[in-house]
């Protein structure tokens with residue numbers, strides 16, 4: 001595995017899972033982006049694969065997400081400020 005830390009570019013990286021408690025893998029974790037309109041609750045979560053990476057050089061922890069789902073959520077439910085900041089045109 002040759003994974004590079006996105007923060008410090010170190011290759012001293014380990015792969016692992018997130019646990020809710022000792023020996024209890026998180027059953028279902030979701031990412032809900034910030035910058036959504038108030039009261040946005042339905043269809044605003046992206047399921048996370050429980051596969052994370054940690055850098056032993058700087059402590060950065062990261063994972064990957066389904067960007068198609070994330071972009072759909074932000075286009076549908078993002079505030080005008082969020083959409084503008086991310087470069088989404090209102091006509092889309």
Ligand SMILES: [Zn+2]
Nearest residue numbers: 005008055058
């Ligand atoms: Zn690092």
